[in-house]
Amino acid sequence: MAMLQVNDIHSYYGHIHALKGISLTVDKGEIVTLIGANGAGKTTTLKTISGTMHPRHGAITLDGEHIEGLPPHAIVMRGIGQSPEGRKIFGALTVQENLEMGAYARTDKPAIARDLDFVFTLFPRLAERKFQLGGTLSGGEQQMLAMGRALMTHPRVLMLDEPSMGLAPVLVEAIFETIQKLNQEGTTILLIEQNAAKALQVAKRGYVIETGQIVLQDTAENLRKSELVRKAYLGEM
């Protein structure tokens, strides 16, 4: 059975019907990517899974247990971590404090310390800047911090909303390497990307979303070959 299962969810912003029946599954150990144009509903899907928004219809289950309708902090505690769109670093908190916030709901001190070490080995740049305020980090460093902070929730499913957004090509490369490395170490990942080419390289499966609906789903390999994806998202003629 799928670890994370999203079943026909409908989400609204006031009267705007942003998600019109999204269904997707993420299996344990997979990287699944959700690609789509601006405004298609990718972020809204993540917000609905994380409990920031509640769906008006539909169900979301994690390991078979319903999580739709739970408040976001309860969903984090059940094992879904997120690096939100736009990084959303706490600017007035230090790098270390930002990471501590990721572990806020956890009580297992030794495991928290282990995860902190893990994040610092993953991103040595953050270790060097432990006591620097989050707001003074560069864009790339903030992205690392956002991912590190999500990792500190010790998620079973990690959701990343455009982790390569606005980064120089070298850093994009590094971020994708990190995503693969995390996955190899056992983290299940749901990845949102504008950079469809890259996303489809690291992902096992993918979904294409258009105006609030899934229009295509397949293995990453097949998606790379599909005409729709090549024309609309890989920029090929």
Add this chain to the structure above:
Amino acid sequence: MLRRLSERINATDVVMFLIGGSILALVLVGSVATLTSGKYSAAQWFDLIVFGVALGGIYALIALGYTMVYGILRMINFAHSEVFMSGPFTAYFLADAWGRSGFLDENPVVCLLAIFVLAMAISLIVAVLLERIAYRPLRFAPRLVPLITAIGASFFLQYFFRGLYGPNIKPYPEIAALKPYLRFGDFRIQYVQILVIVAAALMMAGLQLIVQRTRVGKAMRAVAEDKQTAALMGIDVDSIIVLTFVIGGALAGAAGVLYALMFRQVSFIMGFIPGIKAFTAAVLGGIGNIPGAMVGGLFLGVIESLGPSLFLDGLGIPAPQQLKDAIAFTLLVLVLIFRPSGILGEKLAEKKA
């Protein structure tokens, strides 16, 4: 060249600077005249400063409640002055009974502790109920709505406690142990003022420690910055908001007891003036900024205490002490003109608010 300059400076700025400049000039002339007249002795100045610091400490404790709630909910909790009143007004009955029986003067430490605990508990409960009943349902309403609700809640609480405890001003018992003065040479400080200053300093230091060092303190700062993202970290935002009201309420209750000990009276409207002053102090320091509220409170207390004698006496104004509130609010207007973000505040425009 000249035209560029005139384009950049507009007429209101000029008028504002003229007003500000003339007030500053008056203050300077007045101060120099007072100081050269030698009407006040050093010991008298010292008295005024100590009184100002004690009063400022009380303002600061109340201001912290305004500023912390603003920091997290971006609203002014106008009912905070009633949170301040509810605790010491309730504890009055305990203090009065013990005062009459003589128990208060036999065991002043135990009694004071009990009075503080009771007052802080009542203020805290009122603050939490206020959040739960009046503000939480309006969390996502337009910003004007909770503001008006706060004003309504303020009146409701005033008249609720008036109905509960009566409309009269009640005299807080005097505690014999707090009456003596600590003297060194010509200078003196009354014990009650020492208590007020030390208690306020300890509570502010404690708060600073909580906010900067503890897990929940960091969570409070995270929630103040971005509630949605804080929730994605596993922080229960509602409980952090409740905690903010708990801390603000307890500090206001303690401030209320200190106020009652210094001025020895309580009533259902006792919160009004100190509440406005503390709000002024919070704005002076930079609303939303915790050290700012502390600095703003002390600054306002000292200016209010020193100002009338220092600035006005030398100008030949009769009964200058009656103008202390005018000085406090003139200061507020000046700060709003020249530094709208407050003494320690960042520019409001830079905040995402």
